[in-house]
Amino acid sequence: MNGFEFFVLYRLPYLAVPFYLIMLSVRIWVWMRFYNPALKLLPRARGSVYGVWKQQYRPTIHIFPGPRLQSTEWKRAIKGFVFFAGLYKRDKILWLGSWSLHLGLLLIIVAHVRVILPLDLDLICLRVALIGSGLMTVSGTYLLLRRIIIQRVREITDFRDYLAEVILLSFSATAFLVMLDGGVSSETLRHYVSGILMNTVEVIEVPHMFVWHMLAAQLLLIVIPFSHLLHLGGIFLSREFLGTSDTFAGEFGSGLKDRRD
Amino acid sequence: MEREKKYIPSGLAGTYMRRIAESDPFVREIQDEPSALRLYMDTCTKCGVCAQECPVYYGQPDKRMHPVERSRQVLRLYKKYTTFWGRFWNAIFPKPDFEDNDAELFAERMYECLTCRRCAAFCPVGIDHSVISRVGRSLVDLMGLTPPSLAQGTHNSFETGNLEGASVEAFLDAIQFIEEELKEETGRDIAIPLDREGAEIFFLPPSGDVLVYAENLMGMAKIFHAIGADWTMSSRAFDGSNFGFTTGNNFSMKYENKHYIDACEKLGCKLMVMGECGHAYRVMKFMASEGRWWGALPFDITSGFEYTAQLIRTGKLKLDPDKNLDPVTYHDACQFAAGCGIVEEPREILKAACADYREMPDGGYTQWCCGGGGGLSALRSVRAFRMEVSGKKKAEQMRETDAKIVSTSCLQCRTQLKEIARHHKMPLQITGVHEMINNAIVLE
Ligand code: SF4
Ligand code: SF4
Numbered sequence: 218m219n220g221f222e223f224f225v226l227y228r229l230p231y232l233a234v235p236f237y238l239i240m241l242s243v244r245i246w247v248w249m250r251f252y253n254p255a256l257k258l259l260p261r262a263r264g265s266v267y268g269v270w271k272q273q274y275r276p277t278i279h280i281f282p283g284p285r286l287q288s289t290e291w292k293r294a295i296k297g298f299v300f301f302a303g304l305y306k307r308d309k310i311l312w313l314g315s316w317s318l319h320l321g322l323l324l325i326i327v328a329h330v331r332v333i334l335p336l337d338l339d340l341i342c343l344r345v346a347l348i349g350s351g352l353m354t355v356s357g358t359y360l361l362l363r364r365i366i367i368q369r370v371r372e373i374t375d376f377r378d379y380l381a382e383v384i385l386l387s388f389s390a391t392a393f394l395v396m397l398d399g400g401v402s403s404e405t406l407r408h409y410v411s412g413i414l415m416n417t418v419e420v421i422e423v424p425h426m427f428v429w430h431m432l433a434a435q436l437l438l439i440v441i442p443f444s445h446l447l448h449l450g451g452i453f454l455s456r457e458f459l460g461t462s463d464t465f466a467g468e469f470g471s472g473l474k475d476r477r478d
Numbered sequence: 479m480e481r482e483k484k485y486i487p488s489g490l491a492g493t494y495m496r497r498i499a500e501s502d503p504f505v506r507e508i509q510d511e512p513s514a515l516r517l518y519m520d521t522c523t524k525c526g527v528c529a530q531e532c533p534v535y536y537g538q539p540d541k542r543m544h545p546v547e548r549s550r551q552v553l554r555l556y557k558k559y560t561t562f563w564g565r566f567w568n569a570i571f572p573k574p575d576f577e578d579n580d581a582e583l584f585a586e587r588m589y590e591c592l593t594c595r596r597c598a599a600f601c602p603v604g605i606d607h608s609v610i611s612r613v614g615r616s617l618v619d620l621m622g623l624t625p626p627s628l629a630q631g632t633h634n635s636f637e638t639g640n641l642e643g644a645s646v647e648a649f650l651d652a653i654q655f656i657e658e659e660l661k662e663e664t665g666r667d668i669a670i671p672l673d674r675e676g677a678e679i680f681f682l683p684p685s686g687d688v689l690v691y692a693e694n695l696m697g698m699a700k701i702f703h704a705i706g707a708d709w710t711m712s713s714r715a716f717d718g719s720n721f722g723f724t725t726g727n728n729f730s731m732k733y734e735n736k737h738y739i740d741a742c743e744k745l746g747c748k749l750m751v752m753g754e755c756g757h758a759y760r761v762m763k764f765m766a767s768e769g770r771w772w773g774a775l776p777f778d779i780t781s782g783f784e785y786t787a788q789l790i791r792t793g794k795l796k797l798d799p800d801k802n803l804d805p806v807t808y809h810d811a812c813q814f815a816a817g818c819g820i821v822e823e824p825r826e827i828l829k830a831a832c833a834d835y836r837e838m839p840d841g842g843y844t845q846w847c848c849g850g851g852g853g854l855s856a857l858r859s860v861r862a863f864r865m866e867v868s869g870k871k872k873a874e875q876m877r878e879t880d881a882k883i884v885s886t887s888c889l890q891c892r893t894q895l896k897e898i899a900r901h902h903k904m905p906l907q908i909t910g911v912h913e914m915i916n917n918a919i920v921l922e
Pocket of ligand 2: 531532534545591593594596597598847
């Protein structure tokens with residue numbers, strides 16, 4: 218193991234992971250200032266911070282206002298979050314690119330579960346990761362090209378956004394190459410993770426590309442809080458307070474129907 | 479200065495807010511405004527979908543008109559004054575508040591957004607650029623750079639309770655004139671009751687429907703007459719509009735709203751029926767009432783559209799569609815459609831009152847703004863922009879429908895659509911929705 222590999226595998230995680238967690242927590246705290254915890258104590262809160270929030274002047278009201286049925290809300294939220302149905306209605310090619318990117322990411326994350334499960338899932342997980350990383354690489358390339366080619370997207374993209382997308386793409390491409398190289402066994406990964414947790418350097422046999430994959434993954438954690446990739450957290454709050462499940466599910470105007478139900 | 483009267487709630491919440499408030503009103507304005515700005519700043523995926531759907535960007539697809547780029551002008555101020563890193567970098571490398579240090583350019587740009595919310599309907603993460611532009615406008619207002627005609631309207635509202643600045647006498651004259659017109663047209667005494675205490679319904683049209691386009695009010699008066707409603711208007715609060723909402727001046731927005739709430743309460747009415755102004759209705763129904771600005775209100779609130787559509791549904795109104803034979807289409811006013819969810823009612827009314835109703839392409843919740851939204855139609859200074867840029871899509875759509883009449887639910891839209899028709903040489907008649915009822919209603 219040379220100095221570079223040692224740094225990437227055994228020293229950078231101590232920097233990248235806490236940095237990511239701290240930065241994300243700070244962001245979440247700032248976002249949660251919507252609810253202003255101090256106001257929770259007031260009698261006007263009527264039991265919920267949301268109640269107070271609603272009473273304060275905020276022009277960010279629902280786009281298509283009107284009381285909704287709880288069950289319809291849920292259905293729409295699932296449609297929006299799981300299938301990106303709203304985006305599908307607006308821009309089918311963008312939907313395909315972005316949905317498959319997120320699906321690819323999900324598959325990669327799911328494939329990592331084998332590290333903590335006491336089962337031998339290597340065969341299936343490596344395949345899942347291969348598909349996921351492949352999917353993510355193809356769609357990530359499309360999204361990056363779209364960003365460069367389409368004027369209205371290029372106009373609002375700055376250096377940080379390009380950097381984030383290039384790192385994201387490197388993350389998935391290196392994952393794909395690692396998988397093509399036969400992947401890394403759960404046992405090796407467990408050794409590696411326990412080495413980091415115990416601060417002991419375990420000698421592990423991994424493909425060289427794995428080091429680059431780990432570098433990309435950690436750089437990604439560092440860059441997320443400063444780039445448009447931050448929507449990974451903000452969207453959950455945004456859905457609740459800025460948009461409605463209508464917009465996410467692409468069901469414009471159904472609020473009115475519900476009001477009559 | 480008006481700013482000082484800015485609404486801060488009483489009690490503990492007010493004390494808390496005052497304590498954290500900045501002494502510089504400009505900074506305070508940014509701080510007080512929706513924390514949503516932060517979320518907007520952090521969650522934008524920079525996908526460009528909003529630009530694809532924005533009528534202004536459609537008319538002029540360049541960086542200046544890009545919704546994200548416009549919002550960036552406000553968000554950089556937000557960042558500079560309210561975030562740790564913003565303050566930090568500004569202390570080391572101070573930057574001017576506005577690009578090119580040009581506050582007037584900033585003001586101009588804030589009035590290049592129509593606040594139509596079409597972007598919000600399409601944005602995959604639900605970002606509403608109209609909210610950000612409104613915050614920008616509030617800063618513009620604070621600097622005294624609100625376009626003069628809008629500032630005058632707000633001023634008039636403070637002074638006289640109506641945008642037009644009309645006196646009570648002028649209002650009474652207009653009402654008398656409308657009653658005479660009604661008599662002449664129908665041969666009946668259709669009264670427009672004023673200041674009747676204890677009446678069931680308080681009717682609140684925008685003052686333009688009394689002083690300029692009286693046909694809407696005539697239509698409504700006929701409806702009330704036909705069903706024998708117990709209704710009244712107020713000679714003190716006869717303008718159901720809201721320019722404070724448009725200019726970003728929160729104090730003015732609340733003041734205008736309170737003015738007619740007080741009038742309705744004083745008359746002891748049980749139901750407030752609001753006329754064809756989406757700004758006023760959105761503020762009243764979804765901000766003041768739902769947000770409980772003034773506590774629980776002792777009356778219900780509905781729009782003229784919901785009220786009339788309900789009468790049609792229950793068969794209480796008799797309409798003769800043959801009185802409106804020309805093909806009619808409907809232009810959804812942004813504040814009614816994307817702001818209040820009122821989409822089906824005006825259509826129900828027009829379908830019942832007109833023989834040939836045609837749908838406008840993309841009509842409904844995701845309508846394209848007329849190009850004069852957000853107060854722009856009141857600005858003569860931006861007429862070229864309204865005709866060639868922001869109104870470009872609407873002109874194309876109006877041509878596409880092949881209708882002879884475009885009916886709409888907002889005075890601002892009416893002005894803009896009329897100008898578009900004239901500018902693009904389309905022989906179109908622009909009407910209000912209740913104006914079509916005025917023609918079609920059968921009084922027995
Ligand atoms: S559509 Fe929404 S997420 Fe996409 S660029 Fe516009 S504001 Fe950002
Ligand atoms: S509110 Fe309307 S005009 Fe303003 S950015 Fe959004 S779509 Fe464009």
